[in-house]
Amino acid sequence: MTGESGVTSTYQPGGMPRLEVRDVTVRFAGLTALDGVSFTVEPGTVHAVIGPNGAGKSTCFNVLSGVYRATSGSVRLGGAELTTLRPHEVAALGVARTFQNIALSPRLPVRDNLLLGRHRLTRSGFVAAGLRLPRARREERTHEARVAEIAAFVGLADLLGTPVGLLPYGVRKRVELARALAMEPRLLLLDEPVAGMNSGERVEMADLIVSVRESLGISILLVEHDMGMVMRLADRVTVLDFGRRIADGPPAEVQNDPKVIGAYLGTEEGS
Ligand SMILES: Nc1ncnc2c1ncn2[C@@H]1O[C@H](COP(=O)(O)OP(=O)(O)OP(=O)(O)O)[C@@H](O)[C@H]1O
Incomplete structure (x- = not known):
């Protein structure tokens, strides 16, 4: 397939695998950073993982990209189990990531x-x-x-x-x-893609992410603090709080979920 700018996708959307995160738990010396978290990224969609500071978003990304080893649970991309793989092996399966702090x-x-x-x-x-x-x-x-x-x-x-x-x-x-x-990549992991950007740059990046999905059909999983961006871009949102999944669904639904509102208000009160 060809995008507006003539860039072509190596993969057909039909060939994009589903990412299935099942019951993933990550413990660090007494602290449970992720507690039985499950969600599914459907092929060719934008899926956001959100939550207050310390909710476990980065830990989740690090498990998906092979940087952290899950204590238990499974992560499957198509037919492949990722939890036993090292970062370069995960990358070889077509999982690419960007970092919160630029790594160029x-x-x-x-x-x-x-x-x-x-x-x-x-x-x-x-x-x-x-x-x-x-x-x-x-x-x-x-x-x-x-x-x-x-x-x-x-x-x-x-x-x-x-x-x-x-x-x-x-x-x-x-x-x-x-x-x-x-x-x-077949799956793109974006770690806070608009962090530190001004509003013009944010809009440009959001447009770019939309065209990556539309022109290339790549599945995108993003962690993002900018709620406006998440609500505009994501097809589905998973909300974490203290390592647990407290909501999962389309943005409009999640946004009005009392548990989600409570988690974010709790953070504001606490800070
Ligand atoms: N390598 C590590 N060793 C020990 N504890 C860790 C490690 N990585 C993360 N944690 C802890 O796990 C919990 C979840 O952290 P994580 O960075 O995943 O949250 P987050 O949702 O990405 O937060 P933020 O929005 O602030 O980036 C926190 O309590 C954090 O201190």
């Missing part, structure tokens, strides 16, 4: 940061690439063309040669999203 190489230009995202897709070995053998060169050209396509899709076409460290914060957040897309 500031001295490298946008192009190289995006090419690093394609590492798992590189077939020619290290040696072949180093010797610049013909097959490796051909592969390099293919990756560069794809990176240019993705950069155009996220509005970075003119900045491919610019070192990331010279870019404003909001643009760097887009580079991070582009790098995740460069992995050709």
Whole structure:
């Protein structure tokens, strides 16, 4: 399929797997960060995980991406069980993530940061690439063309040669999203994609996330504090509080749930 900007998806939406999180518990020395949490991310949807500070959102992301090991429970992507895998193995199954704090190489230009995202897709070995053998060169050209396509899709076409460290914060957040897309993911985990952005940048990022879903059909799971953004973007919302799931449903339903209102008011009163 082809998006407005001409970027094409490697996967058909029908081929996108469902993410099933079942009864996941994570304990850290006496503290239960996640307590029997379950939810399902349907293929090609935007699913948000929200909750007050310390609710367990980051822990949830870290379990899904293989950074933390669940104490019990299961996470399945299509037919694959993720809870026993390491981060690079989860990434190899097509799960890409962005971070709350940008994790890019500031001295490298946008192009190289995006090419690093394609590492798992590189077939020619290290040696072949180093010797610049013909097959490796051909592969390099293919990756560069794809990176240019993705950069155009996220509005970075003119900045491919610019070192990331010279870019404003909001643009760097887009580079991070582009790098995740460069992995050709089937599931994208976005950790607070608009944190620290001004209102104009927030709107742009929200539009971009919508077009990732619509043009590429990639499933998106996002953790986000900006409620307006969540309500506008998400097809479904899971609400955590003290590690427990207190609500799960369409945004309009969740927004009016007394348990959710109570959890957020409780935080405000406490802070
Ligand atoms: N590596 C760790 N070791 C010990 N405790 C941890 C660890 N990671 C998270 N926690 C604890 O688990 C609980 C859930 O934290 P988590 O960061 O997942 O919440 P959160 O919802 O992402 O919060 P925030 O919105 O503030 O980012 C907190 O009490 C936190 O202190």
